[in-house]
Amino acid sequence: MTNKMEMTDVVDDLILVQWSCDVPLEKLENFFQFVEKKMKPCYELYGCSRYELFLPLDVKKQYFSFQDTPKRNKYIEQLVFNDLEAFEKFLDTMEKDAHAKELTESYRKKFNVSSCSFIILAQKV
Numbered sequence: 382m383t384n385k386m387e388m389t390d391v392v393d394d395l396i397l398v399q400w401s402c403d404v405p406l407e408k409l410e411n412f413f414q415f416v417e418k419k420m421k422p423c424y425e426l427y428g429c430s431r432y433e434l435f436l437p438l439d440v441k442k443q444y445f446s447f448q449d450t451p452k453r454n455k456y457i458e459q460l461v462f463n464d465l466e467a468f469e470k471f472l473d474t475m476e477k478d479a480h481a482k483e484l485t486e487s488y489r490k491k492f493n494v495s496s497c498s499f500i501i502l503a504q505k506v
Contacts, residue, residue: 395504396462402497406454409436412492423484424460428471431461455496468501 404412413434421432435458437451462468475481488494 397502398460400458
């Protein structure tokens with residue numbers, strides 16, 4: 382018996398895609414408006430079932446010894462898809478649609494987005 386999980390095991394599970402990136406503090410407000418008015422509607426139009434954007438909460442209390450000190454300009458985007466196939470279809474559509482492709486490519490330059498990381502998670506419980 383193996384504990385190794387294959388991607389084929391998670392195809393039918395809810396998929397959460399996360400991007401985490403930095404935006405200069407002076408560009409954050411304009412970035413939020415851009416996301417709300419342009420990115421979120423576009424992503425949801427092309428198959429993302431839910432789009433959310435989070436910023437670290439700068440709390441004064443230390444809850445755990447391993448708690449990170451948040452960077453106020455590091456955001457986390459979460460895109461939810463019904464399954465891996467829906468995510469792959471979303472990517473394919475975003476790549477083929479000129480408006481969507483321009484939108485996703487332009488925001489990195491416009492807002493000096495940097496230090497990005499990406500992960501795909503499958504819901505298990």
